[in-house]
Amino acid sequence: MPDFFDASIPGVAFGSTSASVNPEPTRWISLGSCDQLSFGIRDGISLGGSHTLSVMNDASVTGAARSAKNSTPLRGLARLGFAVNGLLHILIGLLAIGIAVDGGNEKADQSGAFSQLASSPGGVFLLWTVVIGMFALGLWLLISGFLMSGGDSKRKWARRGAEVAKGLTYLALGATAVPFALGSSTSSSSSTSSLSAKLMSSPGGVFVLILVGVIVIGVGVYFVRKGVAKKFTQDISLPGDPMRKFVLALGVAGYVSKGIAIGIVGILVIAAGITNDPSKSTGLDGALTKLTALPFGAIILVVIAIGLIAYGLYCFVRAWFARL
Numbered sequence: 001m002p003d004f005f006d007a008s009i010p011g012v013a014f015g016s017t018s019a020s021v022n023p024e025p026t027r028w029i030s031l032g033s034c035d036q037l038s039f040g041i042r043d044g045i046s047l048g049g050s051h052t053l054s055v056m057n058d059a060s061v062t063g064a065a066r067s068a069k070n071s072t073p074l075r076g077l078a079r080l081g082f083a084v085n086g087l088l089h090i091l092i093g094l095l096a097i098g099i100a101v102d103g104g105n106e107k108a109d110q111s112g113a114f115s116q117l118a119s120s121p122g123g124v125f126l127l128w129t130v131v132i133g134m135f136a137l138g139l140w141l142l143i144s145g146f147l148m149s150g151g152d153s154k155r156k157w158a159r160r161g162a163e164v165a166k167g168l169t170y171l172a173l174g175a176t177a178v179p180f181a182l183g184s185s186t187s188s189s190s191s192t193s194s195l196s197a198k199l200m201s202s203p204g205g206v207f208v209l210i211l212v213g214v215i216v217i218g219v220g221v222y223f224v225r226k227g228v229a230k231k232f233t234q235d236i237s238l239p240g241d242p243m244r245k246f247v248l249a250l251g252v253a254g255y256v257s258k259g260i261a262i263g264i265v266g267i268l269v270i271a272a273g274i275t276n277d278p279s280k281s282t283g284l285d286g287a288l289t290k291l292t293a294l295p296f297g298a299i300i301l302v303v304i305a306i307g308l309i310a311y312g313l314y315c316f317v318r319a320w321f322a323r324l
Helices: 056-070 072-102 110-119 123-146 153-181 188-201 205-228 243-275 283-291 297-321
Strands: 012-014 019-021 028-031 037-040 044-047
Touching: 056 072, 056 123, 072 110, 072 123, 072 153, 072 283, 072 297, 110 123, 110 153, 123 153, 188 205, 205 243, 243 283, 243 297, 283 297
Parallel strands: none
Antiparallel strands: 012 019, 028 037, 037 044
């Protein structure tokens, strides 16, 4: 065999005049000594010598991400994230019913739910559980978006963007819970109004605020459509009857109700931009509270609140049956 040819394949090594079996399979095929060509069986491709092309790092990162995504601890914590998200929605729904019935003082949003948890026995433990679950779920979704494959390029990037957006949302929720776990608090409504005011004071801020409102409405429409079309069934392994019918009912009611609530938030954001009044952009609590000013508003608010509770119960179901 010519001296310039040197090939090593898993289990077999070829020298210039001999071949030997390697009990420890190598991971490379190399050709040539001047312009060396190396193929990483699993890790990448490298052209040695004066011309080097390497995708080893990308492949290694992908492998590490896939290992993390499929790891039992992260998947278990991601399921915990779905469960604590369900708990938050149930609390928000109950707070909204309180507002509809007697104008309750607590805010019907994430900050109100966190305040409820903080004031309950073992509240600090529950809040740190929420933080860990939300961060883990957010991380798992970000990794899932990074590893997204299959389908045409546009569809793949759309799905990837959706997963990343959801991941960032859960990370933000986890970050919102941290101050409450540490003993302080924040208000989602005041934070939203403050951010809207800052946007309005900046060049082109009103346009950006209106655009944000349109995007929020789009998210609401997405939730409604996902509920009506029962597309949420793609996220879980449906159990058999009669549990199946119960899960479907929870999913439809939950997604539609949450979509309506989010859509109202988007409308208020747009209204704040058009009227140049940041106080109108008050987040979920303000959106639900403003419903009480409408004819039959209290009844509408109760219906949406029951839907949010249904969504919370569905999240518990998803924690158990989610396809991870």
